[in-house]
Amino acid sequence: MDRLGSRCPLPGCPRPSVLLCLLILTASFLTYPMLRTLSQQLLSVVTGSYVSGTYSIVFVNCPNEQIARDIARAILDKKLTASVNILPKASSLYYWNGEIEEATEILLVGASF
The missing domain is CATH 3.30.70.120 (Alpha-Beta Plaits)
Structure with missing residues (x-):
């Protein structure tokens, strides 16, 4: 048994690295529209050009x-x-x-x- 799996007290409990990956993927999915909009606006300001989608x-x-x-x-x-x-x-x-x-x-x- 590997070290990460041995830390979970319950049988069948996913390893902490799997939980962390799921948390990061969920957070990325939920914040993507906001981050995309902010990055488009920043690009528009920096380049002084029009960015599609704004x-x-x-x-x-x-x-x-x-x-x-x-x-x-x-x-x-x-x-x-x-x-x-x-x-x-x-x-x-x-x-x-x-x-x-x-x-x-x-x-x-x-x-x-």
């Missing part, structure tokens, strides 16, 4: 519809987004120079995947 949604407020269309066409021409939606008349409230300001803007929504 998703982005961008919201941009524009002062008027013409500027929104110009931005939408520019990012579509460069294939930086899959689609752009232009939503008219978004009300924005924000701080500017210590005061609360209100403006009507055009909301530009872009999605890439």
Whole structure:
């Protein structure tokens, strides 16, 4: 009988190395999606490139519809987004120079995947 098998007090008990392997395989299987996502995001940041399997949604407020269309066409021409939606008349409230300001803007929504 080998040394590891002799440590188990119950007959038929698996050796500790088998239990350790099963534990590691189970932990790897359960954490794989999270680790894969984190590694893709890290690669994207380090290389400055797009990594397949990552998703982005961008919201941009524009002062008027013409500027929104110009931005939408520019990012579509460069294939930086899959689609752009232009939503008219978004009300924005924000701080500017210590005061609360209100403006009507055009909301530009872009999605890439």
